[in-house]
């Protein structure tokens with residue numbers, strides 16, 4: 075039985091503003107789309123936090139036994155400077171300043187993005203599509219919206235008609251805004267503006283002669299509006315309605331609001347069942363921004379090459395720091411906070427190492443099953459990683475008492491506790507044990523413990539062919555398993 079049948083997940087849905095029971099559209103399968111980076115500069119630490127939150131969510135959904143198709147795009151065209159409706163493309167601007175081809179800029183920063191994410195131990199998404207790889211799909215959606223009378227063409231650009239859409243749909247429902255208020259609060263259109271109303275947004279923009287990123291279309295040479303790519307790529311790979319759409323809080327309006335409008339206009343139905351938004355990262359109590367200098371790159375934290383922190387911090391420590399806050403809360407990075415996280419992270423890793431060496435007894439003074447369920451309860455409650463970590467530290471306390479001889483643990487419970495500590499720390503939170511990964515014997519005992527666990531499961535399923543195979547093959551490698559009353563131990567000859 076897959077875990078998701080017994081572990082009932084609840085997710086905070088930004089669309090309803092409530093925590094809702096999560097059941098996917100198709101049993102056993104989850105479709106998840108997350109807005110990826112615009113690859114015109116080194117990845118921001120704040121963006122890393124957003125992507126890390128969804129990496130943890132991806133990991134937990136997989137752990138629950140769902141088959142997850144996780145799509146995270148790369149924006150390599152159409153995103154204009156200042157998220158504006160007019161002006162220069164962020165990538166084209168960088169290419170002009172550095173005298174590079176736009177695709178050289180894209181390649182450079184896509185490589186940087188992947189490099190940083192792999193240092194943070196991210197799992198790769200199932201599909202990582204690019205905006206420029208989906209121009210045809212975007213043109214098809216524009217044609218469809220034009221046919222439905224919800225967009226209009228002016229001088230080779232196509233705009234979404236928000237007022238017309240709002241007659242039959244609700245524009246602003248995700249961000250809780252009303253179109254009347256938006257109209258009342260915006261300035262008059264400038265005389266040169268082609269749009270019917272300031273709320274309208276571009277689906278396709280005419281390329282001015284100097285605009286180097288351009289594609290042919292039924293409306294002349296141009297490029298897609300930024301919001302459109304996510305509608306095209308999410309629905310292409312996940313269907314017209316899918317389970318989860320995530321992104322940073324700052325994307326809720328206008329980006330995600332526009333995505334909803336485009337998909338509803340084209341497909342006639344709401345595209346996303348659960349909208350999830352990760353909150354921002356501040357530094358020393360202030361918004362992180364390159365312009366104010368209150369900014370640090372992930373690579374500068376790992377090397378210590380910066381003027382803000384007292385020392386270097388490893389990717390696992392930074393990951394642990396981020397996992398100590400709920401993904402919907404604002405998190406503040408500071409030297410003190412990272413020092414405290416480093417201590418906490420080390421304590422947790424040491425405890426996992428110590429657990430393997432504990433002497434066992436006949437009884438256990440610690441209810442492992444109910445502790446493990448508390449860990450699941452935390453994660454089932456909208457992925458509450460800080461509560462999960464508090465529970466892991468509860469186990470650390472017991473591990474220390476057992477080590478000091480003040481409490482006891484049986485062999486079986488020790489194995490179960492080891493499996494759970496590892497599962498939550500490494501598989502779900504995505505931490506890496508830096509000391510063990512440097513230590514070959516730590517790795518070996520981890521692998522053997524895993525095989526012991528698999529053998530135990532095989533025996534419970536009466537699959538004796540597999541359980542015997544594990545024992546015999548290990549024995550051939552010089553690793554002897556010994557079955558005792560309280561579980562299995564091993565020795566290396």
Ligand SMILES: [Zn+2]
Pocket residue numbers: 108109110304329
């Ligand atoms: Zn997007």
